[in-house]
Amino acid sequence: MSTKAEAVTVDVPAYMQETGRRARAAAKQISRAESGMKDAALNAIATAIEEATGRLKSANESDLAAGHRHGLDAALLDRLELNDARIAAMAEGLREIALLPDPVGSISDMNFRPSGIQVGRMRVPLGVIGIIYESRPNVTADAAGLCLKSGNAAILRGGSEAIHSNQAIAACIHEGLAAAGLPAEVIQVVETTDRAAVGELIRMEEYVDVIVPRGGKGLIKRISKEARVPVIKHLHGVCHTYIDDLADIDKAVRVSVNAKTQRYGTCNTMETLLVATAIAERVLPVLAGKYRDAGVELRGCEATRRILPDISVATEDDWSEEYLAPILAIRVVDGLDAAIEHIDRYGSDHTDAIITESLPRAQRFLREVDSSSVMVNASSRFADGFEYGLGAEIGISTDKLHARGPVGLEGLTTLKYIVLGDGHIRT
């Protein structure tokens, strides 16, 4: 370690290139590792993390102390903290990943062709995954687990504010990998806090196959702009619920309240409520009462304010705002077409829901709303890898190519074609 650390102070590009070279070599080994070996490593890392609880907390205290000194705000300090419960949750998360089916090597769609060859597809790892994240040190364990299970090597680059916590977790990861007979280079946690390391990581096309940034919109925009390596982006969530005039009022109220108030700071929280004119007078007063009780500030269009005169005015900016807070924009729209048009114009292609009893309207909404998750009579808060049955997620993609919506193990793999013949030739 000391040699590497010295190299860092001297030459970040050289250090990152070396990290990339090692990752590429390790990727070959982990892509061929048997499922049992990978699961053994995941369980061994979990055990190592539990046994290192004391060391992890003391490393984390160094980070927290530095955070206090640097004046990090309370929310950031909270995200940075590792306590007994969070450490136990990291270990538990790794054991759950070990229990998921191994996606690697699974063969699908194997069919005979008229020429006599059999053609199918095999799921294989992407190779080397670079993950760039902020504050929360548990991402180090989560991301390592998902990359390992999906047969990829990973280069993890956490925030400088969590460097001691992340390095302590890295030691547990390496202990677990060694116990299972896998090389430490499968999961490398970048040891320098120099920001130049990120610039290198996102440009090492030879060594890195995909970058997954986890953090604020600013970080992700910057990385996408500068990266030469493909990026799985998760920008932001301006999620809508549209209450159709053919909605069941009870369901509309239940779902709309949950979509806004179940948690405020998540990307799948509803930020704008759209209500059909014909049902607005019946549903809005009931909803307003519930939101008032929950302490949600309402901002409405003119038509909304004719029904709810006490709420404040929604401006044009409100329609594209990701509040991540107890604030809700409400707009009365003519009907389904106007709702789809609003979502198309102001939404972020993340998650949008319709509340309706009408089958044709549900069908049209599902088909025509171009978002990563489209829902009928359900809370947008369900847009999540665990809720969808992916077992875990490394992020939610608002991109269209490769992975869309919650990205689990499958999103960290790709399909290659396999062909079986018996001396077949093309004529």
Add this chain to the structure above:
Amino acid sequence: MSTKAEAVTVDVPAYMQETGRRARAAAKQISRAESGMKDAALNAIATAIEEATGRLKSANESDLAAGHRHGLDAALLDRLELNDARIAAMAEGLREIALLPDPVGSISDMNFRPSGIQVGRMRVPLGVIGIIYESRPNVTADAAGLCLKSGNAAILRGGSEAIHSNQAIAACIHEGLAAAGLPAEVIQVVETTDRAAVGELIRMEEYVDVIVPRGGKGLIKRISKEARVPVIKHLHGVCHTYIDDLADIDKAVRVSVNAKTQRYGTCNTMETLLVATAIAERVLPVLAGKYRDAGVELRGCEATRRILPDISVATEDDWSEEYLAPILAIRVVDGLDAAIEHIDRYGSDHTDAIITESLPRAQRFLREVDSSSVMVNASSRFADGFEYGLGAEIGISTDKLHARGPVGLEGLTTLKYIVLGDGHIRT
């Protein structure tokens, strides 16, 4: 059209922005179009092309004459030419695309989750596809057909040497779209030959979802480097056949001859033959005779030349060469491990095959060779969208993300999550 043409001479960026804006609007319409309407358009375009045979040939003659004046070589002039057979083939290709199942809207993996919601995935178009290609005007019809069928809008930018042919085909496409009641903006063929149009197209992130370049390695490298829009790349094919020592000699000879000689200029043609030491003396002399008869120049490693002393020497450069010509590099390797190592080091991740009767060796080769197509006892020439049953292909991707190998209709679509509830909320 005259207004557009005038705009072009004045301001290419403005013209391309306007093209992008129209494509984005048209993408919405075509993504929602019923299958029958899209198929009607495809058939109407086919008919329009057949009926315009005379006009297409005369437009093509202008291009050919200009090509001669500019000294294009014979191969390029051949690719540029539209004759009766090629025009009929374009029409036939469109009718075949019409017969393929519509990928859009198909729902898969719909399952109930413990929370009570039903989660599945729906296949949807990517949006706007930009295609940049050279010489062969039939790409205009093929690409238009695939984009239309998969519910995407397209901006097609062909080579300047084919501008008259491409514009004549564009007129047929617009005639067919109009006959089916679809807007002309679904398929736009760029009317300017100014190269600045390409620079704009690959940077219009707001309007274009993916770029598919079809052409030489140089073009694709340049586009990938400068693009802001994601690119589905097809770089080159350095394809291998490895004859294992447990191969059947007859199958080995049949497949290896076909993989090299069935066509020389295609990316799935074998460029390097690897032969296990233990079988080399038995198989190489037979193969050499066949290749000699076919007029293939052989270049061998030292061990190969001990068996075939008359052939020339393969240098280090030969191992990574895509000849696209009747030349074959031959290397004798110790066995499976050495073969996989060679492919890993010198290959282009396109298509690689093993010839063996051994199941475990076939399994290892399929699993460990990281190429878009991996084959057992079959000719690499099978790596093709038609042969794989995709119906047609827009290209072959050597990328790992999104699409790998031959890209058909599925590669021009993506999956979004759909969720059905009945008033379900997250707790």
